[in-house]
Amino acid sequence: MFYAFALLAGMALSLQAPINAALARDMGGLPVFAAFFSFFVGTLCLLVLARVFHQIPSGTLKLLWHQEWWKYIGGILGSFVVFTTIISAPKIGLAPMLVFLLVGQLCMGLFLDSIGAFGLVPKTISLSKVIGLGVIIAGIFIFFYKDIFK
Numbered sequence: 001m002f003y004a005f006a007l008l009a010g011m012a013l014s015l016q017a018p019i020n021a022a023l024a025r026d027m028g029g030l031p032v033f034a035a036f037f038s039f040f041v042g043t044l045c046l047l048v049l050a051r052v053f054h055q056i057p058s059g060t061l062k063l064l065w066h067q068e069w070w071k072y073i074g075g076i077l078g079s080f081v082v083f084t085t086i087i088s089a090p091k092i093g094l095a096p097m098l099v100f101l102l103v104g105q106l107c108m109g110l111f112l113d114s115i116g117a118f119g120l121v122p123k124t125i126s127l128s129k130v131i132g133l134g135v136i137i138a139g140i141f142i143f144f145y146k147d148i149f150k
Contacts, residue, residue, distance in 0.1 A: 013101070017085035018094055024086050035083040096147075099140055106133060 016038070024034035050056050081101075088097045110129060116122030 017089040031086040
């Protein structure tokens with residue numbers, strides 16, 4: 001089930017980037033505002049889901065004030081990703097942007113898994129993972145070959 005959710009999230013990201021870029025374009029070329037509005041709508045959706053699934057029990061909000069500062073960086077990183085997709089998709093194209101997002105995710109994911117970052121279970125960087133990443137990078141080179149050597 002989690003694999004299906006991850007696949008759907010990847011598809012959603014592919015849809016989100018050009019939709020947000022169109023919003024920015026049609027709002028006078030304002031990518032920061034488009035990213036803000038995207039997050040605002042997303043926040044409202046999450047609030048509704050939290051209420052529907054009873055995910056806002058009393059006392060939970062108080063716990064927010066007792067967390068380490070770095071646990072709030074996820075929102076900053078998310079806004080960076082959304083903003084980057086808004087400005088990148090129209091300039092370099094959707095497929096290249098998604099390919100670079102994927103490679104960045106795989107490289108960082110491999111590293112974070114290997115050190116067990118943020119409470120993850122550490123996973124060894126195996127030869128097959130390194131070879132797989134190399135194959136992906138080689139595939140990217142093939143994918144962009146004509147664009148690079150015009």
